[in-house]
Structures are given as C-alpha cells and as structure tokens.
Amino acid sequence: MVPYNRCVKLGGREGCHFYKENMRQTRLFSNVTRAAQGLLTAGLFATALHASSHREALAVLNEPCADQTDTYAWVSDGAHDKLYMIMNFYPLHEPGQGNHGLRACNGYRYEFHIAKGTSLRDRIVYRVEFKNTLPAAKAPTAKDAVGGPNELLWQLSGGTEKLTVWRVAGSENQNGDNDVVLADGVDVLPNNHGPQTDRLVYGLGPFKGYDSGDSSIREAGLYNQAFVDRYIHKLSNGGRVIAGQFDDPYQLDEKGIFDLVNLGKSDLGGLAGARKGTIRDVFTGFNVFSIAIEIPMADVFPQGIPHNGVGLANSTDSLLRIHTTVSRQSMQTVDGENVITGLKGSGNWVQVGRNALPLFNAGFIGAARQTRYLRTSPMNDVSNFGAEVLFPVLVRDLDTLGVYKALGLPAATVEKLKGPRVDIINAVNLGRPIPIEDGSTGDVITLDAAIDSSFPNGRRLGGGSMPNRNQVNVNTVLISLIAAGDPGAGLAKGVEVNDKNYLDRFPFLAPAHQGLFQGHGGTNVPTEPDIPSVN
Numbered sequence: 390m391v392p393y394n395r396c397v398k399l400g401g402r403e404g405c406h407f408y409k410e411n412m413r414q415t416r417l418f419s420n421v422t423r424a425a426q427g428l429l430t431a432g433l434f435a436t437a438l439h440a441s442s443h444r445e446a447l448a449v450l451n452e453p454c455a456d457q458t459d460t461y462a463w464v465s466d467g468a469h470d471k472l473y474m475i476m477n478f479y480p481l482h483e484p485g486q487g488n489h490g491l492r493a494c495n496g497y498r499y500e501f502h503i504a505k506g507t508s509l510r511d512r513i514v515y516r517v518e519f520k521n522t523l524p525a526a527k528a529p530t531a532k533d534a535v536g537g538p539n540e541l542l543w544q545l546s547g548g549t550e551k552l553t554v555w556r557v558a559g560s561e562n563q564n565g566d567n568d569v570v571l572a573d574g575v576d577v578l579p580n581n582h583g584p585q586t587d588r589l590v591y592g593l594g595p596f597k598g599y600d601s602g603d604s605s606i607r608e609a610g611l612y613n614q615a616f617v618d619r620y621i622h623k624l625s626n627g628g629r630v631i632a633g634q635f636d637d638p639y640q641l642d643e644k645g646i647f648d649l650v651n652l653g654k655s656d657l658g659g660l661a662g663a664r665k666g667t668i669r670d671v672f673t674g675f676n677v678f679s680i681a682i683e684i685p686m687a688d689v690f691p692q693g694i695p696h697n698g699v700g701l702a703n704s705t706d707s708l709l710r711i712h713t714t715v716s717r718q719s720m721q722t723v724d725g726e727n728v729i730t731g732l733k734g735s736g737n738w739v740q741v742g743r744n745a746l747p748l749f750n751a752g753f754i755g756a757a758r759q760t761r762y763l764r765t766s767p768m769n770d771v772s773n774f775g776a777e778v779l780f781p782v783l784v785r786d787l788d789t790l791g792v793y794k795a796l797g798l799p800a801a802t803v804e805k806l807k808g809p810r811v812d813i814i815n816a817v818n819l820g821r822p823i824p825i826e827d828g829s830t831g832d833v834i835t836l837d838a839a840i841d842s843s844f845p846n847g848r849r850l851g852g853g854s855m856p857n858r859n860q861v862n863v864n865t866v867l868i869s870l871i872a873a874g875d876p877g878a879g880l881a882k883g884v885e886v887n888d889k890n891y892l893d894r895f896p897f898l899a900p901a902h903q904g905l906f907q908g909h910g911g912t913n914v915p916t917e918p919d920i921p922s923v924n
Contacts (some may be wrong), residue, residue, distance in 0.1 A: 442744055443480045443643070443672075445751035446759035453479050454494035455715040455742035455763070458677060459639055462501075462711040462834045463842035463849040464686070469694055471628075472684040472838070474501045474515070475850055475898065476713045476744070479678040480637060485904035489543040490580045491634055491678060493519035493550045496734050497717050499680055500557075503689060504710035507823050509767050509831050513689060514557040516568075517632065517680050519577065521729045523548040544590045550577035552632050554624060554682070571624040578620040578633025583905030587611040610903050614892070617900050629683040629895060636899040637677040638850060638859075638891065640670040640884040650790060660795050673888040674908045681896035686838065700840040705821050707839040712767055712832065715742035740764060746817060747848065747863045749832040753777040767831030774832075775825075780808035781871055806871070816876050817845055845876060850898065851891030858886055 442458050449456035461475040476499060482491045501515040524547050526538035533539065540546045554572040579591065584607055588596040593611035597603050621631045645651045645664070654663040686694060695706040718734030727733055742763050744750070750762045754777050765773055784806050787793060793803045814825055819837065823829050836847030843849070844861040852860035862885050870876045889899035902908050 442747075442749075442751045443639070446763055447756065448760040448763060449742065452741060454497050455717070456480060457713060457715060457742050457744035458637070459747060460711070460713045460744045460834060461848045461850045462709070462836060463847040464836065464838050466841045469697060469838055469841070470686050472686055472689055472709070473681070473849075473895065473897070474684070474711065474713075475679060475681045475896070476501065477635075477637070477639075477677045477679050478715065478742075480675070481672075482634070482676045482678075483910070484581065484674070484676050484902040484908035485583075485910055486908075488541055490582065490904070491676065492543065493521055493552065493577050493632065493678070495519055495521050495729050496721075496732065497715055498738060500714045500716070501682065502712050502714065504833070506705045506708055506710075507821075507829050509710055509828055509833060512558070515571075515682060515684065516555040516557050517552055517630070517682075518555075519550065519552050519632070520574070521548060521550050523728050544579075544582060544586050550579075551575060552577055552630070554630055556626065556688070569625075571626055571628070572622050572630055575622040575630075576620055578617060578631060580634050581610075581612045581901040581903045583903055584608060584610045591616065608906075610906070612900070612903065614900060621896065624682075624684075626688045627685040628688070630681065631896045632680045633678070634676045634901040635679045635896075636887070636889045636902055637672045637675045638887055638898065639672050640887060641672065641864075642668045642884060643671040644669065650786065652792075662791065662795055668884065670884045670888065674902055676901045676908075679896075679898055681898060683895050690838065694838045697839050700837060702820065703822060705823065707837050708819075708821065709836050709838055710833040711836070712743060712745035712834065714740050716740045740766075743767075743832075745832045745834050746845075748867050752783060752867075753781060755782060762832075767833050769827050770831035771825060771827045778813055779810055781810060781813070784808075784871065810871075813870055816870050819846055851893065855886070856890035856893075857888075859891075 442456075444450060444456060456478055458477045458480045459475075460477075461473070463473055465471040465473070478499070479491060479494065497518070499517045502511050503513045503515075504510055505512050524538045529539045536545050536547060538546050538548075551574040552572070553570065553574055556569045556571055558569070585596075587593045587610055588606065591612070593616060597606045617631075620633060621629050623629055642653065645653055645668070652663050653668040654660065654665055689709065696704070697707075701707075716738045719736035719739045720734065722733045722735065724731060724733035740763075743766075745767065750759055754762050754774055758774070758777075762774065784803075788803055788807070811825070814830060817835065818825075818830060819835050821835075823835075834848055835845070836842055840846070844863055844866055848863065849860045851858075866876045887899065889902075891897055891899055
C-alpha cells in the first residue's frame with residue numbers, strides 16, 4: 390500500500406481513496422467489459438491512441454534527429470544472460486527520398502539509461518554518437534574520375550558514417566573510470582538504395598552498363614540480411630551493436646487518428662457510426678533510424694541477477710528501469726565550413742528528447758506540455774505529469790465522441806475511467822512495491838531481469854506467433870489498461886502485423902525497404918481520392 394502522504398503528492402485525498410479501492414474497481418471494470426463483450430470486439434480502441442511517438446511533439450518537427458519513436462528493452466529467454474535494447478528515431482522516411490537519403494545524425498548523443506530497483510537514478514548509461522565525414526573537394530574538371538565529393542549522390546561521394554559506443558557508469562563501473570569506449574569509429578549500416586547502388590558501391594555483384602542490354606542489373610536488388618550482418622559490431626564488454634536504417638516496426642492507422650480520432654468501422658466492432666473503408670497501417674513501407682545494442686547481463690549485474698529464474702511479486706532487487714534520451718550542445722551556430730550539418734555546437738550538452746513506455750508522451754500528455762516532457766527527466770515525472778496519468782484526457786475525448794455510448798457503457802463506469810487512475814501507474818510498475826513519488830515512478834520501461842520478458846515487463850520486438858508479429862500487442866495491453874483497468878482484458882487488437890518479418894535473433898529488426906522498388910512511390914493512378922461510398 391502506498392503511504393498516504395505519497396498519494397497526496399499525486400492526486401490529493403481523492404487519489405489516495407482511489408488507490409485503496411483500486412482492486413475493487415479493477416474487478417468492476419473487468420466485469421463491465423465482459424458484460425459488453427459483444428460490442429468490445431478485437432478492434433475496440435486500437436487506433437484511439439498513439440502507442441508510439443512519431444512526431445508527437447511540436448519541438449521535434451524542427452529537430453527530426455531528436456524524434457524518438459519507440460524504445461524496446463528485454464532479456465534473453467531462459468538464462469537471461471543478455472539484455473537487448475533498441476532505440477528508434479528519425480521516423481517516416483520514404484526509402485527512395487532525397488539524393489542523400491537518411492543519414493546518421495552528427496552532433497547528438499543517443500543514450501540508453503539503466504537504473505535498478507525502486508530508484509530511477511542512472512546506474513549505467515550506454516552512449517552512442519555518430520560522425521559523418523566528407524573529403525574536401527576541389528572544383529570539378531572534365532578529367533575527374535567517377536566518385537568523390539563533387540558527386541551529387543552520397544553513395545559516390547566518399548563520405549563515411551561511423552559510430553562510437555561508450556559505457557558511462559557510476560558505482561557499477563568495476564575499474565573506476567567514468568567513460569569506457571566499447572566500440573570506436575565502427576561503420577554505420579548503409580542505406581538500401583537499390584540494385585545499381587548494390588553493385589557499383591557495395592560491391593555485391595558485377596555491374597553492367599545500359600549498353601549491355603541487360604536490364605536485370607537495374608532491377609534485381611542484392612541488399613540482403615547477410616549484408617546487414619556485416620555491420621553488427623562487437624563491443625569490448627562482450628556485447629554487440631548495429632545502427633542504421635531499418636524497416637519501421639510499428640503499426641497504426643494514423644490517418645484516422647489525425648482526423649480527430651476518426652475510427653474505422655472494423656476497428657469499432659462494426660458500429661454504424663464509424664467510418665467505412667479498409668483500416669491501413671500508415672507506417673507500411675517507411676523506414677526509421679535504429680540503434681540496437683546487446684549487453685551481457687554480467688555488465689549490468691556483476692554479481693549475477695538476484696534469484697534468477699524466480700519471479701518474486703514483492704521484490705525489486707532484480708528490476709531494471711530503462712529509458713532513452715537524445716542530447717545536443719546548447720548552442721548551435723551556423724557554420725558554413727561544416728558540410729555535414731551546417732552547424733557548430735558549443736556549450737553544455739542538453740537533453741532534447743526522451744522515450745520509454747509506448748504511448749506516454751503521445752497518449753497522456755497534451756500538446757502544450759509535450760515539449761516539456763522531452764526536456765525533463767523521469768526523476769520528476771510524478772510532480773510534472775502525474776495528473777495526466779491520473780486523469781487521462783483521451784478517455785474524456787472518447788466520451789465526447791460518443792464511443793462509450795455506442796458501446797453501451799454505464800455513465801458511472803465512464804466517470805470512474807476518467808480518474809483518478811492510480812491503477813495505470815501500478816500496472817506499469819508491474820505491481821511491485823515501488824513508491825509513487827519523484828525518483829521512483831516515471832516514464833521508464835520496468836523489467837524484471839530474473840524472468841522472461843513480456844510487456845509490460847519489458848518490451849520485446851518480434852517473438853510473436855508469426856514472423857511478422859510482436860510477442861505482445863502493446864495496443865491491446867495499453868488500451869485494455871485504460872479502458873478496463875486490466876492490462877490482460879484482451880481489448881483493442883487493431884493492426885497486428887508488420888509489413889516485414891522480424892528476425893528471430895539480434896538485431897531483430899527487419900532490413901530497410903529498398904529505395905527503388907519499395908516504399909510509397911506510385912504511378913498516381915487513380916488520380917481521384919479513394920473515398921468509400923456513403924451507401
């Protein structure tokens with residue numbers, strides 16, 4: 390039970406009363422849900438929330454390198470001897486877009502933060518920085534060979550993309566150093582531009598010119614998983630890392646979301662008031678920039694995971710509390726000599742982005758405070774954003790749109806759903822005795838390293854019943870939590886498959902869509918919008 394004074398910090402006396410009655414109300418919500426099961430179909434609220442964070446705050450519109458979309462963190466099954474973490478950012482990239490494509494971001498720090506137990510204080514941080522370089526160029530002449538910085542396309546320019554990984558540790562660092570380099574200046578995975586780049590630049594096959602009459606050279610891509618695997622690099626602590634462009638692994642009907650939650654009929658169990666037409670995953674064909682890192686658990690728990698293999702409902706000693714951040718230097722000055730970014734950074738490093746639980750910033754926090762979320766620490770989330778979780782605004786929006794009335798939910802139940810909702814906080818804290826106060830509760834992925842991971846105990850990429858399915862549909866878990874007070878109620882399945890198969894091994898991400906033949910480019914036929922009939 391949370392002490393009374395801690396409840397007051399969150400939601401006042403009413404919040405404390407709600408917490409004490411939480412189990413009784415959870416059962417009430419579940420009973421109501423089952424009673425309305427004929428209406429609460431698999432597609433109930435899947436598109437009612439962003440379970441990801443693509444362009445979720447106004448500030449990231451001006452700073453796409455800081456636009457984090459999803460964070461994943463989970464332990465390997467069985468022995469739990471590896472920790473896997475993935476950070477996705479710079480989203481919605483059309484594979485064939487731009488003469489330079491999507492490139493690693495210079496001037497930013499991408500960090501995986503790991504805390505332990507009931508504290509959100511960093512114990513270990515894994516930092517990744519990128520450095521892109523381009524050779525100096527003289528004015529072109531008619532006798533220049535193909536290739537070099539005067540080329541129009543990055544692939545032929547001689548430019549390089551490198552990444553460096555550090556372990557920035559506090560008390561967990563065994564040798565006492567603050568920063569330990571785990572990989573220094575290793576190659577970033579190149580983009581999947583298309584068949585001609587595969588041959589001319591990547592050397593994946595012989596090239597023939599147009600004069601050969603052989604069109605297959607320009608039609609058959611050779612960029613494959615074996616090529617991607619070349620860019621998995623070993624870390625000095627026994628781990629591995631890869632960074633580059635991959636398929637965006639998230640699925641959502643964002644077109645409906647951005648028309649003021651205009652939900653499709655099949656996503657609302659066939660309700661007559663919902664829009665007609667096919668529900669589509671807006672992320673199909675898009676790429677995203679990803680960093681995937683594999684860490685030996687001995688680097689995190691040098692003395693071994695406490696009670697490994699045994700889950701203890703009241704324990705916190707085997708808990709990891711993980712979030713990711715993006716930082717840059719506070720001063721950015723226009724610099725014409727910097728051909729990569731056009732800027733020169735100076736001053737202290739400041740946080741400009743963060744991400745952890747799916748949905749948090751995009752589904753709980755209103756537009757006027759989303760940038761504040763990006764600039765602040767999970768250490769202060771209770772004070773800064775506790776009210777947004779206690780009283781989820783989206784529940785009120787759904788009520789205004791008539792969703793609850795269409796589903797036949799009693800008004801009294803809807804009022805309870807509007808809050809205060811300490812049950813949501815308890816669920817993301819895995820029901821463990823974690824104080825609901827600053828420094829202990831915040832937007833982090835909490836996972837128990839002693840047992841296999843399954844959301845909300847960590848978040849795993851892939852691992853589902855089919856190669857293109859995730860282990861857990863986070864939409865279902867999150868919407869069930871908000872709509873019924875029970876993460877296991879089984880609501881809101883929505884779009885459940887990815888447009889590519891995940892790997893069953895590191896780095897788990899599917900390779901990037903090819904620039905030439907994949908993605909969203911088309912023939913612009915038909916030229917009229919495909920709007921469903923009103924009949």
